[in-house]
Amino acid sequence: MGASVKEMERKISELYGRDAKVSAEPRGKALNVGYKIGKKGLTEELVREISEVKGEPE
């Protein structure tokens, strides 16, 4: 069910006690961004890592 952005921000703020807009954006490490390369950007290295992390068959 789609909640409006305003409504969601209000609820997230209520639930987590923070302003999701600016101040406390979650950071990479806490969310396991790229197990190995740990950096942003669209590279073939990341393509391979995604496939590996998911344990995809060939």
Place this chain on the structure above:
Amino acid sequence: MLKKRCESFAIFKSKPMPAWGPDLSKLDLDALTAFVRPKGKDAKPTSWKEVPPDIRKTFDALGIPEAERKFLSGASAQYDSEVLYKSLRKNISELGVIFTDMDSAVKEYPELVKRYFMTRCVLSKDNKFSALHGAFWSGGSFVYVPQGVKVPQPLQIYFMMNYPGFGQMEHTLIVAEQEASVQYIEGCSAPHYTRDSLHSAVVEIFAGKGSRVRYTSIQNWSKNVYNLNTKRAIVSEDAIMEWVGGTLGSGTTMLYPCSMLVGKGARAEHLTISLAGEGQVKDTGAKVLHMAPNTSSRVVSKSICRGGGLVRYRGLLHVGKGCTGVKANVRCDSIIADRKSVAETVPVIDVRSSDATIQHETAVGRISDDQLFYLMSRGIDENEAVSLIVRGFIEPIVKELPLEYAVEMNRLVEMEMEGSIG
């Protein structure tokens, strides 16, 4: 799959950004985080209670588990890159229906995935964003409905983007075999961060002979999300494909669901609502390719712009050579709520058969002062009067939604329209 990903990546690198449509020059693809594994993914929750509490709270607040209990055959929830929760009622799975996340499908149903995944319906080479998707896709749904099985209640997935500067690229693959029927619903939300995000999904639908598939999507991304999707269905003989969509959120949207009517007697319905407020560009529409005799289609697009927003209907209606007895009707209506906003229509009609009945109607207007005056003279305040008029305008599409969604859609449109007359 890795080979397919790498091939797609090469295509992505070789293709330029689209030179038509909305301005994408501020979209910095290299600044995006293309893969974020949600916390708790390794735990593989099998019940709602096992989903990590902070994520569960977010979905609880959106009413997902309640909807599942009340009226769904199955439910699923994706958080950032991967699906965290999925369920399917036992009586539905016993019929042979598969409803799982796409990542699991690759491992558990490799033959089906190999047969359908980006092979005929949407190809990586179609456009830059389908190529991007082919390389970095993660999560999404796989639905398989065996021959003759009719799924009585909808299947639903909810997508949540929580990571700032993120690119969510889930893949949805729906296969309805001969005489099967299924209704699938998607909802999308994201909190508003300071950095732009990208949603680049691909939806592939195969509607077998005599089947009926309804795909409903209510998109309410935050307004700094670029929503650039490729959605397509291959519709076989006497099958019915229905697209119902509400595009409310996101900053820039490019979305043109496509029905390829390849079997005689196939039918497509495209019903969409687009709403653009301040800073929003909605470049949306529909494509219908009549590639067999006696096929029919109906496109109804309702657009509303306010606060300087831009809505643009972009459609393609193609009737192939030798396709006799084709009937097609396109209707696109727009409401412009103020002098700052813009509504445009870019229809392309390409008919190569001498025996086709094609109708195209377009109406663009503002909220009439007379209508407002009439309602306000009966004691209704301006906001409520605007809301009533807009609800009447979108009613033909909203009535196609399940009740819970219809209520939510009306509420969202009402909120967006508050104070919009200028």
